[in-house]
Amino acid sequence: MSRIGVFVCHCGENISRTVDVEQVASAAGEIPGVAYACDYKYMCSDPGQNLLKKAVAEHKLDGVVVAACSPRMHEKTFRKAASAAGLNPYLCDMANIREHCSWVHEDKKLATAKASDIVKLMVERVKKGKSLAPITVPVTKRALVIGGGIAGIQAALDIADAGHQVVLVEREPSIGGHMAQLSETFPTLDCSQCIMTPKMVDVANHPNITLHTYSEIEKVEGYIGNFQVTLKHKARSVDESKCTGCGICMTKCPKKKIPNEFDQGHGLRTAIYVPFPQAVPNTPVIDRENCTMFQSGKCGVCAKVCGPGAVDYQQEDRFSVEAVGAVVVATGFKLYSIDRKPEGSPIQGYGEFGYGAIPDVIDGMTFERLASASGPTGGKILRPSDGKEPKQVVFIQCVGSRAREKGISYCSKVCCMYTAKHTMLYHHKVHDGQAYVFFMDARTPGKGYDEFWRRAVEEEEAVYIRGMVSRLYQKGEKIVVMGSDIQVGVQVEIEADLVVLATAVQAQDGADLLAQKLGISYDKYNFYSEAHAKLKPVECATAGIYLAGACQGPKDIPDTVSQASAAAAKVMTLFSKDQLERDPVVAKVNEKYCVGCLACKKVCPYGAVEEKEIRDRQGNLVKVVAYVNPGVCGGCGTCQATCPSKSVELDGYTDEQIMAMIESL
Amino acid sequence: MTPGKKRLNYSYYPGCSLHASGREYDISTRALFKALNVGLKEVPDWFCCGATPAHNVDELLSLSLCAKNLSLAEQVEGDLAVACAACFSRLKTTQHHLKEDEEKRKQVETAIAGPAALDKPVKHILEILAREFGLSKLEESVKKPLMGLKVASYYGCLLTRPPEVPELDDCEDPSIMEDILRALGAEPVKWSHRMECCGANFTLSRPGVVLKLSNAILESARLAGADCIMVACPLCHGNLDIRQKEIKDAYGAPDSTLFGNIFGSELQQGAPKDQRDLPVFYITQLAALAMGVPSGNLGFESVITDPKPLLREKQLL
Ligand SMILES: Cc1cc2nc3c(=O)[nH]c(=O)nc-3n(C[C@H](O)[C@H](O)[C@H](O)COP(=O)(O)OP(=O)(O)OC[C@H]3O[C@@H](n4cnc5c(N)ncnc54)[C@H](O)[C@@H]3O)c2cc1C
Ligand code: SF4
Numbered sequence A: 001m002s003r004i005g006v007f008v009c010h011c012g013e014n015i016s017r018t019v020d021v022e023q024v025a026s027a028a029g030e031i032p033g034v035a036y037a038c039d040y041k042y043m044c045s046d047p048g049q050n051l052l053k054k055a056v057a058e059h060k061l062d063g064v065v066v067a068a069c070s071p072r073m074h075e076k077t078f079r080k081a082a083s084a085a086g087l088n089p090y091l092c093d094m095a096n097i098r099e100h101c102s103w104v105h106e107d108k109k110l111a112t113a114k115a116s117d118i119v120k121l122m123v124e125r126v127k128k129g130k131s132l133a134p135i136t137v138p139v140t141k142r143a144l145v146i147g148g149g150i151a152g153i154q155a156a157l158d159i160a161d162a163g164h165q166v167v168l169v170e171r172e173p174s175i176g177g178h179m180a181q182l183s184e185t186f187p188t189l190d191c192s193q194c195i196m197t198p199k200m201v202d203v204a205n206h207p208n209i210t211l212h213t214y215s216e217i218e219k220v221e222g223y224i225g226n227f228q229v230t231l232k233h234k235a236r237s238v239d240e241s242k243c244t245g246c247g248i249c250m251t252k253c254p255k256k257k258i259p260n261e262f263d264q265g266h267g268l269r270t271a272i273y274v275p276f277p278q279a280v281p282n283t284p285v286i287d288r289e290n291c292t293m294f295q296s297g298k299c300g301v302c303a304k305v306c307g308p309g310a311v312d313y314q315q316e317d318r319f320s321v322e323a324v325g326a327v328v329v330a331t332g333f334k335l336y337s338i339d340r341k342p343e344g345s346p347i348q349g350y351g352e353f354g355y356g357a358i359p360d361v362i363d364g365m366t367f368e369r370l371a372s373a374s375g376p377t378g379g380k381i382l383r384p385s386d387g388k389e390p391k392q393v394v395f396i397q398c399v400g401s402r403a404r405e406k407g408i409s410y411c412s413k414v415c416c417m418y419t420a421k422h423t424m425l426y427h428h429k430v431h432d433g434q435a436y437v438f439f440m441d442a443r444t445p446g447k448g449y450d451e452f453w454r455r456a457v458e459e460e461e462a463v464y465i466r467g468m469v470s471r472l473y474q475k476g477e478k479i480v481v482m483g484s485d486i487q488v489g490v491q492v493e494i495e496a497d498l499v500v501l502a503t504a505v506q507a508q509d510g511a512d513l514l515a516q517k518l519g520i521s522y523d524k525y526n527f528y529s530e531a532h533a534k535l536k537p538v539e540c541a542t543a544g545i546y547l548a549g550a551c552q553g554p555k556d557i558p559d560t561v562s563q564a565s566a567a568a569a570k571v572m573t574l575f576s577k578d579q580l581e582r583d584p585v586v587a588k589v590n591e592k593y594c595v596g597c598l599a600c601k602k603v604c605p606y607g608a609v610e611e612k613e614i615r616d617r618q619g620n621l622v623k624v625v626a627y628v629n630p631g632v633c634g635g636c637g638t639c640q641a642t643c644p645s646k647s648v649e650l651d652g653y654t655d656e657q658i659m660a661m662i663e664s665l
Numbered sequence B: 001m002t003p004g005k006k007r008l009n010y011s012y013y014p015g016c017s018l019h020a021s022g023r024e025y026d027i028s029t030r031a032l033f034k035a036l037n038v039g040l041k042e043v044p045d046w047f048c049c050g051a052t053p054a055h056n057v058d059e060l061l062s063l064s065l066c067a068k069n070l071s072l073a074e075q076v077e078g079d080l081a082v083a084c085a086a087c088f089s090r091l092k093t094t095q096h097h098l099k100e101d102e103e104k105r106k107q108v109e110t111a112i113a114g115p116a117a118l119d120k121p122v123k124h125i126l127e128i129l130a131r132e133f134g135l136s137k138l139e140e141s142v143k144k145p146l147m148g149l150k151v152a153s154y155y156g157c158l159l160t161r162p163p164e165v166p167e168l169d170d171c172e173d174p175s176i177m178e179d180i181l182r183a184l185g186a187e188p189v190k191w192s193h194r195m196e197c198c199g200a201n202f203t204l205s206r207p208g209v210v211l212k213l214s215n216a217i218l219e220s221a222r223l224a225g226a227d228c229i230m231v232a233c234p235l236c237h238g239n240l241d242i243r244q245k246e247i248k249d250a251y252g253a254p255d256s257t258l259f260g261n262i263f264g265s266e267l268q269q270g271a272p273k274d275q276r277d278l279p280v281f282y283i284t285q286l287a288a289l290a291m292g293v294p295s296g297n298l299g300f301e302s303v304i305t306d307p308k309p310l311l312r313e314k315q316l317l
């Protein structure tokens, strides 16, 4: 007869509010094989854990069930306590009576009955459980960082400085991300380029960092400590090992009128180009869509003028496989576009603002480029349509953000602050100009942030109008802004020369596809999900993958950098061990019964099943069976449910255990 | 009609305005459908949809009025054609609302002692013309193209809003009226106030509001070089047509501004005003005219801003 102990937790009132915990404990005491049962206010607390340890010793328990929250929350905690008391940790299980019961029910009587049933199930499972030992796997001390914005740069530098190898992958021709585009940065107005470019150069020069730009993630296999990542290196048409970065190709390329994406389409570039002069690496790419050589087979000027012969029109996409132990995802954000919504997109555009068709209605990033000394206007605020200096500029906040009807309900967090910054930059550059801001609220939590905003209002003469804008339309050279001032209670109309929209921060295009490759979760807006909103803000639920920056949600630079360093610290913690312990909940094949149909191989989502040949002593093939690689097995149990001969089972979830659980009800 | 194709047939809910101040809309709708050989059968015993007042006062009443009308419409074959923008909006809103709110639906069905016809398709005249009859067929059927007529098509508030209800066209930047105008041979102008409010029901309680808002619409139509305005709503028609003279008296002076303009923009200041009369047409009047329906049958005599001088000038009479 087993001697199981059952510990029912109140979770403060989280459980006891809807479940009669005392009754659950006393019912548990009646289950055959239960030697001890009690309830306690906080089982996870120190006294709670001690209670468990003491009971194991006093009542000679050979298994433990803690009826409390989700195992994702505290399984580790209680297994550690059980182990300290001398039990095999895998003979300690949790009955989830919070997420699966008290939180989702209202009727106390029914909830109590259900909680008792859940406890009964887990008791049966532990009764039939076996002692297991954790599996150890080696750790590859090499990290992959995806995305070379400030988040990826910071994480890569930190990990590399700690002495580990880093592979940094950026999909654009240069690293830098959005921060490289900014003019000056809140809350101190220091020049973005000046603080960013040294870090970019550090990345390029760091002996521990291998940089792959113009590259993407093709495939991810493996698990924590042992990932195999296939990279796709898009054809640059320029051999990086030969190019000296002299730039003569760019001066000679006859295709000179291509809108430069880095300047939000307002500056011009050539077909062979680097996005901006400080790009890292300083190796150009050929934009094949706009290159005459690729489009009509004529030209070839850049190859002719290139001294070291680096231009290579024949170059093809290349693939490489990198072995890494940890991954930091730092793919950043994109800005919401007010254009007509693409077919099938959940996001509505802004027809009332002309769907992006009014030339002097621009977004905040375009304003950054206009204000930037290295931008298309050399830092002068000149409007796109006719290059005139605008004297009345209207800024509109929350465009697309906090707008459920447009498909986005969250706050983009950075636009209140950068709009205040924009009004200041404008005031510094156009002394006789007037800035107006339409806003819902000014959200300025952050060190020195409210002071910064007050400065825009009180010293830099920005007129803040609390209210929304209903329509923008072109009238002659002006843009009429129709809005309301809800504080004064009047409708307002302003004839503006330039309108700047603080559009929402959205997840990157393809963020969902990357997440599927990595096996990490994302929310309905495609921002990546952290494992716990408060206590695990940089970890993904998938072990060994960490998050940094705006790919997780809108973030400013200070928050991005903090999170990037935190992610790097997590990677270093992982790399501080040579071996990793993994839960032994993996599938095992009973070779005696396995008929070698390999149905399990077809269904295994982790690709953990291999073929194994069984030979006799003479070396003759006896039969082929399935073999599960314990390092790769994710413990999902799909094979177990599929196997027609019942010869594969998960440790900890054997058929015997599951049948006992079902029969107990 | 293309031979061999089935004739289109609709049930028809005119609504109160079309039997009263908006008679021309009803007359011209019937004339147009006849000219296009599309069937139109009035729903027997229909009554008021409750319009704006009902849903302001009593939601259940408003929903029940529409639900009852919809169930009456079920008795007539064919999708329900509606011309008035407000009736259209109320009927569609009722269906939308009751589909989402099971409890409300039960209350309403008790009130009207029968099922609410939530699946009876409700179609606005605009979508019938542009999508069901079809733009190309419409173009083929034109006998007298509206050549040289510059039209400001005015949508107002209700035809496309709120976005989840009418499903007629893009909520803030629609083009269905312009598409129809092009098919009729007219020239739609690009202008700013297609979607702004005319003041609607405030015409009775606070006419000052209507004068101000409708003035902004008329002024921007003139600014865009329009000869006339086209509407699909009897209330918009009333505000823009009947009040046009009053608006000129109130806002015709050269130094007036459109809105309470507290930030000193220089809108309209000092400029001499364009004071042209702008006739206001229903979509069906213009379409029927293009189909060759004699102008005497389209109710042109019962509007205030006389359209005949313009039509004569464009040789459309
Ligand atoms: C108009 C504007 C003004 C701002 N001003 C300020 C300011 O003054 N102060 C401040 O603190 N913050 C400001 N911010 C916020 C700041 O831009 C962000 O905090 C910061 O850029 C976030 O950095 P990131 O590295 O997370 O993302 P990003 O800068 O977006 O970088 C992500 C990088 O990942 C790459 N990438 C994306 N997908 C992939 C993929 N699948 N594979 C490989 N690489 C990929 C991208 O190409 C990019 O290089 C502003 C934002 C805006 C929009
Ligand atoms: S080959 Fe293409 S990239 Fe090179 S110079 Fe000609 S157009 Fe420019």
Ligand code: SF4
Binding pocket: A397, A398, A399, A401, A402, A410, A411, A412, A413, A414, A415, A416, A417, A440, A441, A442, A443, A502
């Ligand atoms: S940060 Fe400010 S402007 Fe941006 S969405 Fe939030 S409240 Fe609106």
